[in-house]
Amino acid sequence: MDCLFxxxxxxxxxxxxxxxxxxxxxxxxxxxxAAGHTVVIPKLHRETIxxxxxxxxxxxxxxxxxxxxxxxxxxxxxxxxIGINExxxxxxxxxxxxxxxxxxxxxxxxxxxxxxxxxxxxxxxxELHQKIVQSKQEKTVE
Numbered sequence: 001m002d003c004l005f006x007x008x009x010x011x012x013x014x015x016x017x018x019x020x021x022x023x024x025x026x027x028x029x030x031x032x033x034a035a036g037h038t039v040v041i042p043k044l045h046r047e048t049i050x051x052x053x054x055x056x057x058x059x060x061x062x063x064x065x066x067x068x069x070x071x072x073x074x075x076x077x078x079x080x081x082i083g084i085n086e087x088x089x090x091x092x093x094x095x096x097x098x099x100x101x102x103x104x105x106x107x108x109x110x111x112x113x114x115x116x117x118x119x120x121x122x123x124x125x126x127e128l129h130q131k132i133v134q135s136k137q138e139k140t141v142e
Contacts, residue, residue, distance in 0.1 A: 005096035009043040019067050023059035026067045029100070033110070036071045036103040040064050046097045048086050060099065067101050077103035083113060 007013040008027060015027035018038055029037040040063045046052050052060065068080055081102045085091040104110060121128050 003045055003096050004094050005041045005098060006045050009041060018070060019063060021063065023056065024063035026063055034102050034108060036075045038067050038071065038101045040067055040099040040101060042097055047095045048097060064099050064101060071101065071103050075103050078106045079104040081113065
Protein backbone atom coordinates (compact mmCIF):
# COMPACT_ATOMS: atom_id res chain seq x y z
CA MET A 1 0.00 0.00 0.00
CA ASP A 2 1.28 3.44 -0.85
CA CYS A 3 -0.13 5.87 1.72
CA LEU A 4 1.03 9.49 1.72
CA PHE A 5 0.55 9.84 5.47
CA UNK A 6 2.30 6.53 6.23
CA UNK A 7 5.21 7.83 4.13
CA UNK A 8 5.33 10.96 6.27
CA UNK A 9 5.03 8.96 9.51
CA UNK A 10 7.85 6.66 8.36
CA UNK A 11 10.00 9.66 7.34
CA UNK A 12 10.03 8.50 3.72
CA UNK A 13 8.54 11.85 2.71
CA UNK A 14 9.27 15.28 4.08
CA UNK A 15 6.73 17.31 6.00
CA UNK A 16 6.88 20.41 8.17
CA UNK A 17 6.51 18.55 11.47
CA UNK A 18 5.42 20.63 14.46
CA UNK A 19 4.94 17.81 16.99
CA UNK A 20 5.77 14.12 17.23
CA UNK A 21 5.68 11.33 19.77
CA UNK A 22 5.87 7.54 19.62
CA UNK A 23 2.30 7.18 18.32
CA UNK A 24 1.56 10.37 16.36
CA UNK A 25 3.01 12.99 14.08
CA UNK A 26 1.62 16.47 13.41
CA UNK A 27 2.57 18.62 10.44
CA UNK A 28 1.46 21.73 8.61
CA UNK A 29 -1.16 21.08 5.94
CA UNK A 30 0.27 21.74 2.46
CA UNK A 31 -3.08 23.22 1.39
CA UNK A 32 -3.83 25.30 4.51
CA UNK A 33 -7.18 26.91 5.12
CA ALA A 34 -5.65 29.21 7.73
CA ALA A 35 -2.23 30.12 9.08
CA GLY A 36 -1.03 27.19 11.18
CA HIS A 37 -3.53 24.65 9.79
CA THR A 38 -2.06 21.40 11.13
CA VAL A 39 -2.80 17.74 10.43
CA VAL A 40 -2.44 15.23 13.28
CA ILE A 41 -2.12 11.53 12.34
CA PRO A 42 -1.54 8.22 14.04
CA LYS A 43 1.76 6.73 12.88
CA LEU A 44 0.10 3.36 12.34
CA HIS A 45 -2.14 3.17 9.29
CA ARG A 46 -5.74 3.55 10.39
CA GLU A 47 -8.42 4.67 7.94
CA THR A 48 -11.10 5.61 10.45
CA ILE A 49 -11.44 6.34 14.12
CA UNK A 50 -13.27 3.02 14.55
CA UNK A 51 -10.11 1.26 13.33
CA UNK A 52 -8.16 2.62 16.30
CA UNK A 53 -7.79 1.04 19.68
CA UNK A 54 -8.81 3.07 22.69
CA UNK A 55 -5.12 3.69 23.44
CA UNK A 56 -4.52 4.91 19.88
CA UNK A 57 -7.48 7.30 20.15
CA UNK A 58 -6.16 8.60 23.44
CA UNK A 59 -2.71 9.19 21.96
CA UNK A 60 -4.22 10.91 18.91
CA UNK A 61 -6.31 13.34 20.93
CA UNK A 62 -3.47 14.04 23.34
CA UNK A 63 -1.51 15.12 20.27
CA UNK A 64 -4.45 17.27 19.08
CA UNK A 65 -4.44 18.97 22.49
CA UNK A 66 -0.66 19.57 22.36
CA UNK A 67 -0.88 20.99 18.84
CA UNK A 68 -3.77 23.27 19.82
CA UNK A 69 -1.78 24.59 22.77
CA UNK A 70 1.31 25.04 20.59
CA UNK A 71 -0.63 26.97 17.95
CA UNK A 72 -2.35 29.03 20.66
CA UNK A 73 1.03 30.06 22.06
CA UNK A 74 2.64 30.73 18.67
CA UNK A 75 -0.21 32.34 16.70
CA UNK A 76 -2.73 33.62 19.27
CA UNK A 77 -5.83 32.67 17.26
CA UNK A 78 -9.30 33.65 18.41
CA UNK A 79 -10.41 30.00 18.34
CA UNK A 80 -10.03 26.66 16.56
CA UNK A 81 -12.03 24.42 14.32
CA ILE A 82 -10.95 20.84 14.93
CA GLY A 83 -12.36 18.10 12.76
CA ILE A 84 -12.11 14.78 10.99
CA ASN A 85 -13.32 14.08 7.45
CA GLU A 86 -14.04 10.35 7.54
CA UNK A 87 -14.99 8.56 4.33
CA UNK A 88 -15.24 9.88 0.78
CA UNK A 89 -18.72 11.32 1.36
CA UNK A 90 -17.24 13.49 4.12
CA UNK A 91 -14.33 14.65 1.96
CA UNK A 92 -11.59 12.33 3.24
CA UNK A 93 -9.05 12.66 0.43
CA UNK A 94 -6.35 10.47 1.99
CA UNK A 95 -7.58 7.17 3.48
CA UNK A 96 -5.50 7.53 6.65
CA UNK A 97 -7.18 8.94 9.75
CA UNK A 98 -6.21 12.55 10.31
CA UNK A 99 -7.44 15.37 12.49
CA UNK A 100 -7.38 18.93 11.17
CA UNK A 101 -6.52 21.61 13.71
CA UNK A 102 -7.42 24.92 12.07
CA UNK A 103 -6.67 28.16 13.91
CA UNK A 104 -9.54 30.61 13.55
CA UNK A 105 -9.33 34.38 13.53
CA UNK A 106 -12.08 36.97 13.79
CA UNK A 107 -13.23 37.94 10.30
CA UNK A 108 -11.59 34.94 8.58
CA UNK A 109 -14.78 34.22 6.62
CA UNK A 110 -15.10 30.65 7.86
CA UNK A 111 -18.13 29.10 9.48
CA UNK A 112 -18.77 26.67 12.27
CA UNK A 113 -18.84 22.90 11.95
CA UNK A 114 -22.60 23.32 11.53
CA UNK A 115 -22.01 25.04 8.17
CA UNK A 116 -20.44 21.92 6.61
CA UNK A 117 -23.68 20.09 5.85
CA UNK A 118 -27.36 20.83 6.25
CA UNK A 119 -29.30 17.61 5.67
CA UNK A 120 -31.20 16.84 8.86
CA UNK A 121 -32.89 13.48 9.22
CA UNK A 122 -36.44 13.17 7.99
CA UNK A 123 -37.03 10.66 10.81
CA UNK A 124 -38.32 12.11 14.06
CA UNK A 125 -35.51 12.56 16.58
CA UNK A 126 -37.05 10.03 19.00
CA GLU A 127 -37.10 7.33 16.28
CA LEU A 128 -33.53 8.06 15.31
CA HIS A 129 -32.51 7.88 18.96
CA GLN A 130 -34.23 4.51 19.34
CA LYS A 131 -32.45 3.15 16.26
CA ILE A 132 -29.07 4.20 17.65
CA VAL A 133 -29.76 2.82 21.14
CA GLN A 134 -31.01 -0.47 19.68
CA SER A 135 -27.91 -0.74 17.51
CA LYS A 136 -25.73 -0.22 20.57
CA GLN A 137 -27.49 -3.07 22.34
CA GLU A 138 -27.03 -5.37 19.33
CA LYS A 139 -23.34 -4.62 18.87
CA THR A 140 -20.77 -4.05 21.56
CA VAL A 141 -19.15 -0.67 21.06
CA GLU A 142 -15.93 -0.16 23.00
